[in-house]
Amino acid sequence: MLDLQGYGPSIFNGAILTVKLAIFSLIIAVLLGLITAVARYSGGKISSSLALAYTSLVRGVPDLVLMMLIYFGLQVGLNNFSEWLYELHETYAINAFYIEHGWLTLSAFYEDGMYITIDEFSAGVVTIGFIFGAYMGETFRGALLSVDKGQLEAATAYGMSDWQVFRRVMFPQMMRFALPGIGNNWLVLVKTTALVSVIGLSDMVKLAKEAAMTTYEPFLFFIPVAFVYLAITTVSEIVLKYLERHFSKGVEGH
Secondary structure, eight states, X not given: OOOXXXXXXXXXXXXXXXXXXXXXXXXHHHXXXXXXXXXXXXXXXXXXXXXXXXXXXXXXXXXXXXXXXXXHHXXXXXXXXXXXXXXXXXXXOOOOEEETTEEEOHHHHHHTTOXXXXXXXXXXXXXXXXXXXXXXXXXXXXXXXXXXXXXXXXXXXXXXXXXXXXXXXXXXXXXXXXXXXXXXXXXXXXXXXXXXXXXXXXXXHHHHHHHHHHHTOHHHHHHHHHHHHXXXXXXXXXXXXXXXXXXXXXXXXX
């Protein structure tokens, strides 16, 4: 491992944190993306409007602004909600509140000074997942629209249930159309993880910045960080190529 004047181990740990942050964020983004795409694809007025508002809002506001809004705004909102619960308890004697090890009263909850705080890692995962869920939603929606409806109707006529139609016909074809977009979103998501340093998470970028400011040698620390991002994207390209081949089986030209 590179020593990097003693900062190597901490930056290496920061790199591991970055990878974990990216993977957990991707899971949330894919789930939100699928929900958003299905909501718009289903044609329901309310669900479709909510999904459209979500994607329009997220795609129209810079990622950095959204990160600050969600991190600070969500924390303030949760604490306001807990204060509202406390006032409700005072008024209507609703005094049971469950936390990790059992049932405690709201009074005990406040006496201990246990106000809700969100750790930086969870905030980063939720924020990045929320942002890229909107982009994934558009990717999945485009892929759903690309699936030949005749094949879906044929599967239904063959006697398959809705779940079987989705699992055997729609999902494999949707993934084939969606993978290029998913790949692009994933690569941008990985680079966006560098923004979490603004909310205090000690990822490899923040640690490298601190080391560079201390030693006045920025290239010594930021070049290895750049290579780590390149390594992640290279491995990602290999995995995406494999997935493209897998979901393209039986298609002419593959």
